[in-house]
Amino acid sequence: MHTVSRPDTATILRNVPRIGETVPMFVGGRWELAASGATRAIVNPADNRTIAQVADGDAADAARAIAAARRAFDDGPWTALAASDRAMLLFRLADAIDAAREEFVHIDTLNNGKPLRESEYDVIDAANCFRYYAGLATKPHGQTFDVPAPSQTFTVREPIGVCGQIVPWNYPLLMAVWKLAPALAAGNVCVLKPAETTPLSALRLATLIEALEFPPGVVNIVPGAGQTAGHELAASALVDKVAFTGGTVTGRSVMHAAAGNLKKISLELGGKSPNIVFADADFETAIDYALFGIYANAGQVCSAGSRLILQKSLHDRFVDRLVERAQKIRVGDGFDPRTEMGPLISPIQRERVENYLAIGREEGATLRCGGERLGGALADGNFLSPAIFDRTTPTMRIVQEEIFGPVLVVQAFDDEADAIRLANDSPYGLAGAVFTQDVAKAHRVIRKLRAGITWINTYHPTYNEAPWGGYKQSGIGRELGTYGYDAYTEVKQINVNLDVAPSGWFSP
Ligand code: NAD
Numbered sequence: 001m002h003t004v005s006r007p008d009t010a011t012i013l014r015n016v017p018r019i020g021e022t023v024p025m026f027v028g029g030r031w032e033l034a035a036s037g038a039t040r041a042i043v044n045p046a047d048n049r050t051i052a053q054v055a056d057g058d059a060a061d062a063a064r065a066i067a068a069a070r071r072a073f074d075d076g077p078w079t080a081l082a083a084s085d086r087a088m089l090l091f092r093l094a095d096a097i098d099a100a101r102e103e104f105v106h107i108d109t110l111n112n113g114k115p116l117r118e119s120e121y122d123v124i125d126a127a128n129c130f131r132y133y134a135g136l137a138t139k140p141h142g143q144t145f146d147v148p149a150p151s152q153t154f155t156v157r158e159p160i161g162v163c164g165q166i167v168p169w170n171y172p173l174l175m176a177v178w179k180l181a182p183a184l185a186a187g188n189v190c191v192l193k194p195a196e197t198t199p200l201s202a203l204r205l206a207t208l209i210e211a212l213e214f215p216p217g218v219v220n221i222v223p224g225a226g227q228t229a230g231h232e233l234a235a236s237a238l239v240d241k242v243a244f245t246g247g248t249v250t251g252r253s254v255m256h257a258a259a260g261n262l263k264k265i266s267l268e269l270g271g272k273s274p275n276i277v278f279a280d281a282d283f284e285t286a287i288d289y290a291l292f293g294i295y296a297n298a299g300q301v302c303s304a305g306s307r308l309i310l311q312k313s314l315h316d317r318f319v320d321r322l323v324e325r326a327q328k329i330r331v332g333d334g335f336d337p338r339t340e341m342g343p344l345i346s347p348i349q350r351e352r353v354e355n356y357l358a359i360g361r362e363e364g365a366t367l368r369c370g371g372e373r374l375g376g377a378l379a380d381g382n383f384l385s386p387a388i389f390d391r392t393t394p395t396m397r398i399v400q401e402e403i404f405g406p407v408l409v410v411q412a413f414d415d416e417a418d419a420i421r422l423a424n425d426s427p428y429g430l431a432g433a434v435f436t437q438d439v440a441k442a443h444r445v446i447r448k449l450r451a452g453i454t455w456i457n458t459y460h461p462t463y464n465e466a467p468w469g470g471y472k473q474s475g476i477g478r479e480l481g482t483y484g485y486d487a488y489t490e491v492k493q494i495n496v497n498l499d500v501a502p503s504g505w506f507s508p
Contacts, residue, residue: 004377006335009044009051012106016052016204023054023199025061025223026206028068029216034224035060042200045113045343046333046381054199057224062164062191062232065220069162069189070238072217079159079187083137089212090134090185096208097127107201108172109334113342113381114297116334125464126177129480132464133185136485150499157489159187160264161240164233166226166254167202168246169195169345170300176202178468178479179243180219186488191220191239193230197345199223226250237261241488244268245302248402248428248473255476266477266487268302268469270402271430274423275305275459276413276445279314281435285457287321290408293433293459295329295386298341299406300349302474303431305459306403309411309422319390319410323369326386326408331374333381343382344405350382353405357387360398360409366391371407394425402428416441420448429471433459452478 016023017031022039024031038056043049055061072078097104101123108119141157163183167175176192183190194202199221206221222229226246234242234257241264244254248269258265275293277286293305310318332339344350350373357371370387373379387407392399399409413419423432423445433455434445442456452470455461462468462480469478477487502508 004333004336006110006333007106009110012103012110013052013200015100015103015207016107016200017207021053023052023203025055025057025065026203026210026219026221027061027065028071028220029210034058035064040196040223042111042197044110045345046335046378048347048380048382051110052200054203054223057193057222058228059232061224062193062222062229063236065191065222066162066164066232066236066238068217069191069220072215073159073161073189076215076217078189078215078218081187083187086185086187087134087137089214090130090137090181092212093208094127094130094134096212097123097130097205100204100208101127104173104201104204107204109342111198111200112169112172112345113334115339115342116337118297118342119334122171122174126173129174129177129181129464133181133485136482137185141489150497152496152498154494156492156494157186157486158492160488160490161188162238163188163190163488164236164239164242165190165192166230166233166242166244166246167192167194169198170297170302172198173201173205175245176205178484179245182479182484183243183488184219186485188241188488189218191222191233193222193224193226193233196223196225230254231257234258235260239263241265243487251475266479267475268479269430269473269475270404271302271304271428271470271474272307272400272402272426273303273305273428273431273433273451274307274309274426274449275432276309276419276423276434277311277314277318278419278434278436278438278441279311280437281314282437282457283318283321286435287318287325289433289435289459290322291325291329294408295326295341295406296460298344298384300345300404301460303453303460305431305433306407307399307409307411307423307426309413309419311419312412312414315410315412319368319388323388326388327369329386331383331385332378341386341406343378344384345382347382349405350384353384353403353407356398356401356403356405356407360389360392360396360407363396363398364391365389365396365398365409394422400426416445420445424448424450427473430474431455431470
């Protein structure tokens with residue numbers, strides 16, 4: 001049997017701070033345990049063995065971090081820093097991530113289970129995200145307006161203030177950076193809560209932030225439970241903005257909690273994204289991206305191409321080939337360089353996915369392959385083989401609901417109008433793709449999709465430069481690109497009277 005040579009856990013986590021045996025949280029520039037003393041066992045999803053004990057923050061810890069952030073924003077040196085100085089710090093942070101690239105890659109693979117090549121992509125992208133926003137910090141952001149004399153009118157963008165940021169576990173480092181980079185570039189201060197299961201790379205990032213001497217309280221990282229620490233970030237009257245990435249149900253509760261002080265809100269939520277393949281598509285390219293669209297990160301991707309919508313004349317040949325290819329995907333430990341797909345994040349997540357496999361069968365869909373637990377050396381991990389459901393109908397739960405695992409559902413269409421109707425028949429609207437060699441048809445279909453991120457003849461490429469977010473119940477607002485920066489700013493209108501004299505409106 002092939003054994004995986006993984007660096008030992010202590011080596012991978014050598015630079016993650018400890019107080020005693022516990023990885024602490026980063027609050028107000030200091031490393032602290034949870035006020036309650038609680039800790040949470042963090043495990044490797046490839047074998048469910050404990051890799052660290054992390055301070056388990058609750059509402060009190062989040063409140064302490066919010067207070068530290070408040071002081072940093074209201075009284076600290078941060079808001080007086082020139083944009084170019086903030087930019088320089090972020091450029092240095094990007095360089096520091098690059099310098100520790102292999103370490104970050106190992107931390108995310110150890111903690112999330114994803115294959116090394118996926119973690120490497122994330123870490124490179126994370127450094128570049130800081131660079132992109134460092135560059136944007138010094139670019140012009142205001143507008144001037146040609147209004148009647150004697151007024152001169154223009155706008156400036158100012159930071160919103162204290163930002164509560166809540167992220168999921170599927171891209172532990174990258175999701176944290178998508179939140180921190182634009183917020184810091186725009187001059188805000190942050191309290192970030194990583195997902196319960198995957199706090200380690202965000203905490204390692206905090207050590208770089210500490211070493212670069214960001215003013216205390218500008219970045220706070222509070223690991224802990226969503227319903228306590230996360231809820232406090234959403235509800236606190238001292239928080240000016242909450243940015244959340246996660247499930248749609250949780251997003252709704254964050255929105256309720258945020259209503260108390262009408263804080264600014266960004267939500268990046270779930271999806272059930274359509275991937276439409278026409279009969280005239282380049283066959284092998286469409287097969288390749290259909291696989292990548294659903295099985296990258298074991299399907300635990302908000303924008304996954306989880307509904308494959310196939311033209312009927314192509315259907316049988318395409319599904320046969322897809323099944324053949326899916327069965328060849330090498331599922332395994334992320335540290336094995338041969339691994340193409342890792343485990344699911346937790347036993348609970350695997351059970352959720354298995355529950356959908358049972359639902360799909362009960363609903364009468366045909367499971368063409370996969371959905372099996374892996375045995376042997378992988379028996380202790382949360383592995384599941386790539387699954388494909390065919391012969392579905394649009395109202396089935398497996399077609400309507402986000403599964404968030406390696407399960408593809410196939411739908412079939414007659415013509416263009418039919419394809420568009422099926423694609424948009426969803427409460428979600430995050431992403432979508434179309435494969436065809438007919439350029440005009442590709443554009444027609446994309447323009448009809450009710451989705452925020454779309455691709456033609458490709459699936460999944462994501463760019464720091466371009467906006468990310470969903471229509472319908474996939475979210476509110478956009479991250480990344482200039483849109484992501486703007487979402488961390490308030491716009492101030494400034495009017496200057498160029499003729500300083502009484503107006504004479506009221507008699508003297
Ligand atoms: P989740 O909603 O359970 O958790 C996300 C985060 O919210 C975690 O940090 C969690 O602790 C926190 N949280 C949970 N309950 C909370 C509450 N009541 N108040 C405040 N915070 C709370 O989601 P998950 O299972 O960790 O992640 C999977 C989901 O995330 C999927 O639905 C996926 O589509 C979505 N996602 C979306 C994007 C995007 O950009 N649109 C990206 C990645 C993941």
